[in-house]
Amino acid sequence: MTQAAGPQPRRGANGTTAALAHLLRRPLAWVALLSVALNVLLLAPTLYMLQVFDRVIPAASGSTLAALLVGASMALLLGLALDVLRARLLGVSGRLAGAVLAPAVTRRLVVQVARPGGQADGQTLRDVAAVQTLFGTGGVAALFDTPWVLIYVGLIAAIDARMGVAAAVFALLMLALAGLSHGLLRRGAQDVQSRAGAATQHLQGAMRVAESLVAMGMVDAMLARWRGLSDAALQPQRALERRAALLAALARLLRQLVQVGMLAVGAWLVISGSGSAGLMIGATVLLGRALAPLEQVVSGWRTLSEGAASWQRLGQLLDGEAAPAAALSLPRPAGRLSAVGLSLRAPTGARMILDEVSLELAAGECLAIVGPSGAGKSSLLRVLAGIWAPDGGQVQLDGASLTQWPEGELGRWLGYLAQDIQLFDGSVADNIARLQVPEAASVIQAARRAGAHEAVLALPEGYDTRVGNGAVSPGQRQRIGLARALYGDPCLVLLDEPNANLDGSGEVSLGEALQALRGQVTVVVVTHRKNLLRLADKILVLEGGRVQHFGARDTVLQALIVPPPAADAGSARVTSLRRPATSPAPGARPR
Template sequence: MTMYQAIRRHLLFAALFGIASNLLVVAPTLYMLQVYDRVLPSRSLETLAMLVIFMAIALFMMFAVDVVRSLLLADLGRQLADRLDRLALAARVETLARRSPRPDLATSQDVAALRSFLSGTGVIALLDLPWLFVYLALMFLFHWSLGLIAIVSAILLVCLTVVNDRLTRAGVRTYTTRQRETEQIAAQIGRNAEIVTVLGMNAAVIGAWAARRSLDLDAQEQVGNASTLNRNISKALRQAIQVVMMGAGAWLVINQYATGGVMLATTILLGKALAPVEQMLGSWKQFVEVRQGWERLDALHRWMPGRSAIELPRPAGQLTVEALTFSSRRVNDQQGRLLLRGIQFSLSPGQLLVIVGSSASGKSTLLRLLAGLWEPQSGTVRLDGADIAQWPRDRLGRYLGYVPQDVELFSGSVAGNIARDPDPANHQAEAIVLAAQRAGVHDMVLRLPDGYETEIGESGEALSGGQRQAIALARALYGDPRLVLLDEPNANLDADGERRLNAALLQLKRDGVTVVVVTHRQAVLSIADRVMMMRNGQTECFGTREQVEAWLRSKARTADPATGNEQRREIAAS
């Protein structure tokens, strides 16, 4: 469903209330006309009293209609913004996780601009604009010259609106695009605050950001100045038009072509007729922002996270990798680098695979592909025979445990991080404690100041590196994981922590959980069922620990002493 279809019903009701509002707006004009043309000449207090009562009723109805219309549009803005904000964050999380940035993706700024436009005078001005022709027709009924003045006035204001659009459209597009880029730079500086401070880069990076921000503000100021100038011109022009209309009405009265009531009534009516145009000029910046972001917002509204039509059963943990090939994304039209080539292996439930290799050999990339974060250029990762891409993320997450190389925890309690949910109302104490016990960190958590309710601060700043890694492992083991992927889980652990990790991995094997561990340390190798050695994105050796050790001994014997070149051998898994 498109966004227009979603808001069409609200806009229809708002338009209907607009009809009532604009019909009632004519009441003051009629009141003025009757007072000058009937009450004053006849000096009839009874007629005046009836007109006052009529006007009181009309004004109350107009107030009620306008309030209801404003509330209706505000509710539309709130409902639409709530949905779009959730979708914008979900889409941003997905693109960041998959490292596939999309510059055309709608942001929270686009959503805020839409909500402000729907809740303000901009959309009301658009709905009221067609009534300009009704008011012009009424003025023609009073006298053709008054109608002609009104038409010329409307054309002048519309031309001013078009000029304003031409002057501000490119500027708004430029500064909104640059503003998004500047905000990304600020977020990047915040993520690297520690290294920026330690290396004394504060002045350099903040100065670079400030210079860019200054350019953004200059562009925004230019757009604002152009809009303000046009708004002031329209205000002065509207006052001049009313002076001309009043003068023309006086001329008609003097020459007995019209009455004094007609002169005042047409002046008031002209103000009402031109009000939507002036309101549009006043909110033109919002209008341009919404118009430029409409396609992005519409695409976001129609975007739905991937879902499988068929509910797949709970997996046993059979992992199959078929001829996996992956390249990094293109940057500045440069061809992406080949990171993985021809990776294939199979693991049965309860088997532990340890992946070793030098830095930049593709270990972490492979783990992200196994987790379904990235899509390979060719090949398939299968969990119990089903392509990992067929699993909806919310369901796959129940059966998947993952600890990345750079551990990230959320601000909140230890329990909230382990339970993968910051809302305490959704926490299951038994499941949280069980996950901590399986990870071997239950005793460590109990020693924290408030146990499982200890607040760990932003990104777990209140914890040591080893504690963060331990809690991340407990989070990975929460619930019923059937496949656990660990990237350097022992990087920050001491000897005691490594013993707890090995004990946890042995228990996972006994529970039939498939485990893949990337590591540079040797301690995990003693309990591995399979070992994979990677080099330059390829499998250099795959087999049992004994087979890999035999391959290494054979490799050392067959190395060419003259060149140092090593013969490469593949060992199939038994």
């Protein structure tokens, strides 16, 4: 199976977000160190001011002033470099958060949707995006600068700081830069949103086929494709982040250069005897620096609070998930299937969907599951596929419990056809190949086994025809879904009403496909049609979540006082099954 790339932190007892916090500790520690160095360098304007008034003005030394001006400017330029580097590190932290959280959350959502009563939660994915983009905002950097406010305020206490023309000029310049930033970043943001929409659309399509993803081990393949679409959106996003970081750094540099320039003008005026700027200019410089992080925190408070709330919600979702136990890879199973004492409660817990269901199949046998609507047939099939975990009992494949198989590996040997078949947005070949790189020979072989090859060739572009979103008929979708279930080398195939949308020729092809599988692949099929019963080696009659009959086909049919179905029985429904003496469980769950 294709494995999703990216950092995969080992989850400990505290969960995924705790592991992510551990991964972020080093880059954020470097951000803290850079913040210390940056704030020390940004004291240069104040030191520059003090030297000007203590040495330059009394000595009337223009050369000393020039040297101080060059030194202060170099310090500010070095501060600019550190500021850009800090922003880059914060951007790396955001991408690291996305690389860890996105696959974990997506996997969690897919499994959650496939469970009884599961629903997709779009807010969770928005939370991942909020956490990832949080690090790219100025609010986080301002948080690292906030402790320095007390130091600056302590220095200002010794100065008579009066705000004047300098504050007005500063505000106007910053407002102009804000307008420029909005214009430069708006177009890039639209491009990022457009590309991210494609990844979101793909993911929404994945949620519609969550059962097949989990049953056939397609989660990793889906994640790999989704990651490719997400990476396509990351390139413009990174450029946008760099542009935003540069503009933010220029804003800080502009504020400092304005104050340095004003101080130089004031000092020159003092030297020329035209007046005295005094300590007012120095106080202005220091006060502007002191207020800058507070202004950023206040302006970005909404983003910071939303990011913190998103982190908390993700922690509640992921940290309660137990880390999967390490498991050794097992050889290809022969297909021997057994279930012992399976029980399954409804999501509300008020009733039993399955109640002490047991069965056993030898490798290569075919089992037909029949029963009235709401008997629990589809639920039993989901438990046998490992989509739903039973509340009691266990399912074994070749003597190994389904939980003993490594995560995602079981699906390689299993084919599953849900009653509600959904296809991904992609080609017919992509869908048959389970979102892996299509191998032409294997794809065509699966289509031939499913009796779908001629039907696929009749499509406008054959196997390259784009499907999904209703692009093909229900019957064509059913045939493609069956080919997907037979793709590769499955030893166990589970089919839920595989002929529900098939016409006469489609049913003939289905019967031929099942006949070809007999003795080679273990098949479990839920059906209401007599023509499929003739292909079964065993029949299980389910009613009210309980097994009423289970055994050889002819034996069960004789027990139900129904003669064995003839080969020409067609698609007549199994309507003559005698109701057994055992009463059905109350409140049987509709499929």
